[in-house]
Every structure is written in structure tokens, then in C-alpha cells.
Amino acid sequence: MQKIRTALLSYGMSGKVFHAPFLSVHPGFELLGSWERSHRNIHSDYPETKSYASPEALLDDNPDLVVVNTPVATHYEYAKRMLQAGKHVLVEKSFTATVAEAKELQKIARDKGLKLAVFHNRRWDSDFxxxxxxxxxxxxxxxxxxxxxxxxxxxxxxxxxHKETVNSGSGVLKDLGSHLIDQALFLFGMPEAVFADIRVTRAQSVVDDWFDLSLYYPRLRVRLKAGFFVREMVPSFVVHGKNGSFLKPRGDVQEEDLKLGKKVTAKDWGTEPRSREGLLHTEFDGKIIREFLPTLHGNYFYFFDALYGSLTEDKPEPVTAQEGINVMAVIEAAIKSSQSRKVVAVEN
Incomplete structure (x- = not known):
């Protein structure tokens, strides 16, 4: 089996929780190590890996794939640097700080014949x-x-x-918002327009920490919301159709289990507790149904498996650069909408 030599640009929460556990168990990847600026932690978790003192030292080990999981404002700089060095690149969300940056990275990857993927892992949450x-x-x-x-x-x-200072990548819209937008676009495609309200609600905060977005489709409206003052949770997914409704609480356990150090090879990986099942109330096959629906198993391993197929068999990336660009286009339209208090067309 071909091995994809892989290095991380950071071993904070993203590297430790969302990337290394899957790269280390997938038989197609070889985790070389991570650039670590102050603390040297990766070697203690994965003894066969290295802690690199600089990107140059990382590149000296000739990785095939580099994971750009640094703060959002630096994604463009580091992804461009790695692509120009001839490396395939996986970029954490949000893809970049602007659409222009994302499009430039896409062009560099195409010109060099390299793979460029965006880590919108929440497509593989059990609830979604x-x-x-x-x-x-x-x-x-x-x-x-x-x-x-x-x-x-x-x-x-x-x-x-970096999350709480004003910079091109900070704020909840480019953090949690990018997940919700990607999920909406994955299900329903690109909207025609956006109306957005983006606010600051926490004391001493200088970056946005609340948003309410409405995505306009010809026969559909999609509302996306996030905030830090929700003590009593409402359903995280509410979908109404002409025959019925589905209400689902946020239930994916992967992030919680990863933080606790649970092995991703566990037989019950990605299994939600039954208490978080969604309520289906609809008419289906001529029958009225009102019941709690068993939840599918989530697994971020599927993302990395698809990424491996992309790198070795030239299949499409699990989340393409174009899909990352589409998310950024909605974010830019939302910012314009909130500033002008008007509906803003989304540029494709």
C-alpha cells in the first residue's frame, strides 16, 4: 500500500484532536511529525514522529502532504508556501480569510497538478x-x-x-459559521443571496460571536445561527418539508471522545447515545409517522480515507478547493449584508 508521508503545521487542538489520531491509524498515511513553536508534544503522543523547529526543517523530510492547521489568518501564506514547494495540501477551515486568497491557492494547485483539500470534517458528524x-x-x-x-x-x-483579536481570520462566522455554511451548501447548493446579522455579545469581546444568516434559494430558505449565550439548547437541525419535519439535537460525540483520548478504532466509534435521536414526523409511503429515528454513525476517518483515494487514485478531494471557495463567497456576502443591512447576492 502506498504511504502518503504527512506533516502537520501545528500540534495544538486541531493537530492533536482532529488530524493526528486519524492519520496515525490509517494504513495509507505515515505521520512524520509537526512543526511546534514552543512546546514539544507530538513525540510523546507518537514516539515515531518528529517535532520540527521550522517549516524548512519539515520540508527537509520531504512530505507528500502538509496539513495547514494554523490560525485562519495564516492559511493563505502557509498553504501557498507548501504548494509552491510541490506538496499536496490539506487546509483547515475556514479555507482562507478571503475569496481572492482561496482562488489563488486553487490556481496554484491546478497549475502544479497538486491536490488541495479543505477540512470541513463536520460533513461526517453523526447528526448531519x-x-x-x-x-x-x-x-x-x-x-x-x-x-x-x-x-x-x-x-x-x-x-x-488569535481567536479573540481583530485579524482577517477571527470571529465565530469564520469559525463555527464555516461548518454550518458548508453543510448547507452540501445539501442545497449555492444560494442566490444572503441576509445576515452579525454581532458582538460577550463583555470585552472585539470579534463577532453571534450571527443569524438567511440563505435565499428559489423555493427554499435556510437559516444558520450560532451564539455563545445559549444555556438551554434548541434542536441544532430543523428541516421542514411539504410532507413533514425532522428535528435533531446536536449529538455527534467524536470531538468529545477525541479530547478524552478515546481510540478512533473503537467498535462504538461515532455512536451517539439514543437520548439524542432526532424526531421524524411525516407522511411517508401513505402512512403518518411520528417516531425517533436511529442516528447514523459518524466517522471523520471517512474524510481521510477519501483524501487517500484522491492522492493515490486521482479521485476528487473529499472537500474540494472550489467548495472551500463557495463557503468563503457566502461569508463575504454575509459580512457585506450585515454591514449594509441589506440582502446581498452571492457571487459564484
Whole structure:
């Protein structure tokens, strides 16, 4: 089996929780190590890996794939640098800070014949996969409206200063918002226009921490919301069709389990507790149904498996650069909309 030699540009939460656990168990990847600026942690977790003192030292080991999982404002700089060095690149969300940056990276990758993927891993959350399955099986009929939430109760500022200082990549819209937007576009395609309200709600915060976006489609409206003052959670996925409704709480356990160090090879990996099942109330095959629906298993391993297929068999990336650009286009339209308090067309 061909091995894809892979290096990370950071071993903070992203590298430790979302990337290394999957790269280390997938038989097609060889995790070389990570650039670590201050602490040297990766070697203790993965003894066969290296802690690199600089990107140059990382490149000296000749990786095939580099994961750009640094702060959003630096994604363009590092991804461009790695592509120009002839490396395939996986970029964390948000893809970049602007559409222009994303398009330039896409062009460089195409010109050099390199793979460029975006890590929108939430497509492989158990809750979202179940929503997708309900829609794909036409259980609700023609979809009229959908509402997705990524809410938390966390009034304090993050200790990660790059998230709480004004820079081109900070704010909840480019953080949690990019997940919700990607999920909406994956299900429904590009909207025609956006109306957005983006706010600051926490004391001492200088970056956006609340948003309410409405995506306009010809026969559908999709509302996306996130905030840090939601102590009592509402369903994170609400989909209404002409035949019925599906309400699903956020239930994916992967992030929680990864933080606890649970092995991704566990037999029950990605299995939600039954208490988080979604409620389906619809008319299907001539029968009225109102029941809790078993949740599909989530697994971010599917992303890395598809990425391996892309690198070795020239299949499409699991999340393409164009899909990352589309998310950035909606974000830019949302920012313009909030500033002008007007509906703004989304540029394709």
C-alpha cells in the first residue's frame, strides 16, 4: 500500500484532536511529525514522529502532504508556501480569510497538478449524516425551510488570542459559521443571496460571536445561527418539508471522545447515545409517522480515507478547493449584508 508521508503545521487542538489520531491509524498515511513553536508534544503522543523547529526543517523530510492547521489568518501564506514547494495540501477551515486568497491557492494547485483539500470534517458528524439521509430518502417531501444551529453557552473569551483579536481570520462566522455554511451548501447548493446579522455579545469581546444568516434559494430558505449565550439548547437541525419535519439535537460525540483520548478504532466509534435521536414526523409511503429515528454513525476517518483515494487514485478531494471557495463567497456576502443591512447576492 502506498504511504502518503504527512506533516502537520501545528500540534495544538486541531493537530492533536482532529488530524493526528486519524492519520496515525490509517494504513495509507505515515505521520512524520509537526512543526511546534514552543512546546514539544507530538513525540510523546507518537514516539515515531518528529517535532520540527521550522517549516524548512519539515520540508527537509520531504512530505507528500502538509496539513495547514494554523490560525485562519495564516492559511493563505502557509498553504501557498507548501504548494509552491510541490506538496499536496490539506487546509483547515475556514479555507482562507478571503475569496481572492482561496482562488489563488486553487490556481496554484491546478497549475502544479497538486491536490488541495479543505477540512470541513463536520460533513461526517453523526447528526448531519442522519439529516442528509432523511433528505436523500425524500422522507419530508419538497424541502421548504431548514434551520441549523451551532450554539454554546460560553460567555468567557477564549485563551487562544488569535481567536479573540481583530485579524482577517477571527470571529465565530469564520469559525463555527464555516461548518454550518458548508453543510448547507452540501445539501442545497449555492444560494442566490444572503441576509445576515452579525454581532458582538460577550463583555470585552472585539470579534463577532453571534450571527443569524438567511440563505435565499428559489423555493427554499435556510437559516444558520450560532451564539455563545445559549444555556438551554434548541434542536441544532430543523428541516421542514411539504410532507413533514425532522428535528435533531446536536449529538455527534467524536470531538468529545477525541479530547478524552478515546481510540478512533473503537467498535462504538461515532455512536451517539439514543437520548439524542432526532424526531421524524411525516407522511411517508401513505402512512403518518411520528417516531425517533436511529442516528447514523459518524466517522471523520471517512474524510481521510477519501483524501487517500484522491492522492493515490486521482479521485476528487473529499472537500474540494472550489467548495472551500463557495463557503468563503457566502461569508463575504454575509459580512457585506450585515454591514449594509441589506440582502446581498452571492457571487459564484
Amino acid at each position: 449524516m442522519t439529516v442528509k439521509d432523511v433528505i436523500a430518502k425524500d422522507m419530508l417531501g419538497d424541502i421548504v425551510e431548514a434551520e441549523f444551529h451551532f450554539d454554546r453557552y460560553n460567555p468567557t473569551l477564549s485563551p487562544k488570542m
